[in-house]
Amino acid sequence: TQLLEQSPQFLSIQEGENLTVYCNSSSVFSSLQWYRQEPGEGPVLLVTVVTGGEVKKLKRLTFQFGDARKDSSLHITAAQPGDTGLYLCAGAGSGANNLFFGTGTRLTVIP
Amino acid sequence: DAGVTQSPTHLIKTRGQQVTLRCSPKSGHDTVSWYQQALGQGPQFIFQYYEEEERQRGNFPDRFSGHQFPNYSSELNVNALLLGDSALYLCASSFRDRVSYNEQFFGPGTRLTVL
Numbered sequence: 001t002q003l004l005e006q007s008p009q010f011l012s013i014q015e016g017e018n019l020t021v022y023c024n025s026s027s028v029f030s031s032l033q034w035y036r037q038e039p040g041e042g043p044v045l046l047v048t049v050v051t052g053g054e055v056k057k058l059k060r061l062t063f064q065f066g067d068a069r070k071d072s073s074l075h076i077t078a079a080q081p082g083d084t085g086l087y088l089c090a091g092a093g094s095g096a097n098n099l100f101f102g103t104g105t106r107l108t109v110i111p
Numbered sequence: 112d113a114g115v116t117q118s119p120t121h122l123i124k125t126r127g128q129q130v131t132l133r134c135s136p137k138s139g140h141d142t143v144s145w146y147q148q149a150l151g152q153g154p155q156f157i158f159q160y161y162e163e164e165e166r167q168r169g170n171f172p173d174r175f176s177g178h179q180f181p182n183y184s185s186e187l188n189v190n191a192l193l194l195g196d197s198a199l200y201l202c203a204s205s206f207r208d209r210v211s212y213n214e215q216f217f218g219p220g221t222r223l224t225v226l
Contacts, residue, residue, distance in 0.1 A: 004153075031213055042115070042201050042217030043154070088153050092213035097205070098144060098167050099215060101153035 003027070004091055004102035012108040016078050021087055021105045024071045029091035032072050033099065034063055037086040079109045113138060115204050115218035123224045124192050132187045132221045136204030142166075143185040144215060145177060146201040154201055160185050161207055189223075197225045 004025045013019055023032070031050045035043035047056050049065035049072060056063045060083075062075040072089055086106050090099040116135045124130050136143050142161045146154035156169035160179035179185045183204075189196055199222050203215035 033214065035217075040219075040222075042203075042219050045214060045216060048214050090153075097142065097161075097207065097213055098156040098159055098169065099154075099203075099213060100156070101146075104151075104153045 004089055004100055006087075006089060006102040006105050008105060009103065010106050010108075012110065013079055015080060015109055015111050019076050019079060019107070021074045021076075021107070022071070023073065023089035023102050025091060026070065027091070027093070027100075028069050029093060029100075030069070031092045032065055032069070033090045033092075034072070034074055035088045035090060037088060037104075043088055076107075079107075081109045081111050083107060084109050115202055115216055117200075117202050117218040117221050119221060120219070121222045121224075123226065125226050126192055126194060128192050128225075129188065129190045130192060130223060132189075132200050132202075132223070133184065134187070134202030134204075134218060135184045136202075137216050140204035140206050140216070141183050142205045142207045143179060143183065144203045144205070145185070145187045146203065147171070148199040148201055148220070150198070157187070192225045194225050197223060199223075 007022045033048050034046045037043040047063045052067045052069045054065045060077045064073050086104050089102040118133045144159040145157040148154040158168040163179045174190045176188045199220040201220045202218045205215045
C-alpha cells in the first residue's frame, strides 16, 4: 500500500493570508493529482503534476511536485472564503490506474 | 457535456441487507473506478472496471462486487452490509491511455448509511 500523508490536517486562516499544504510519501508516483472537495460532493480535480520538480500555477494556487516524485505542495496566495474545503492529494503508481489518496487537509478561510 | 452521475444520492439500509449503487461515466471515458470515503478520511480505492472486466482491486472483501456494462456505466454491489460500510461511495471515470496520466473525474457520490 502506498501511503500519502498530508499536513496540516486542519487549517483555519484569515482571508488574505497565505498558506502551504504538504503531501508526503516514501513511495514514488508516476503522477500526482490535487483535488478539492466540498461537503456532500465528490472531489474536483485541480491539477495533475507529472515531472519531478514541476511547478504549475492555477490563479492564486501554486502546485509543486518534488524532484524525486515522492512529495508535493500546494501554496495558496491571498486566501479567500471560496477556497474553503477539503484538499486531497492523490498519487498514481507506475503502471497502475488507481489513485492512492492522502488523508486530506481541511481548510477554513474566515472572512 | 454531462459529467459523472451517480444514483441514488442517499440510501439507508440495515445490517445484512444488500445494496446496488450506479454510475454513469463522463462522456468519452471508458474506465470506471469506485472509492469508499469514510467520514473525515480520504477516498479508498475499491476496484476499477475497463472493457467490462475488473482490472484492479483494492483491499476490500469479496462482499464488494461490481459490473461494467457495454455503455461503460457501472454498478457497485455490497452484500451482507455491516455498520462499517456506512460511507460516501464515489465513482470516478477516466480514459485509459498514457496521456491522461490517471486523471480521474468524480461523481457527487452516494451516501450510504447502514443501521
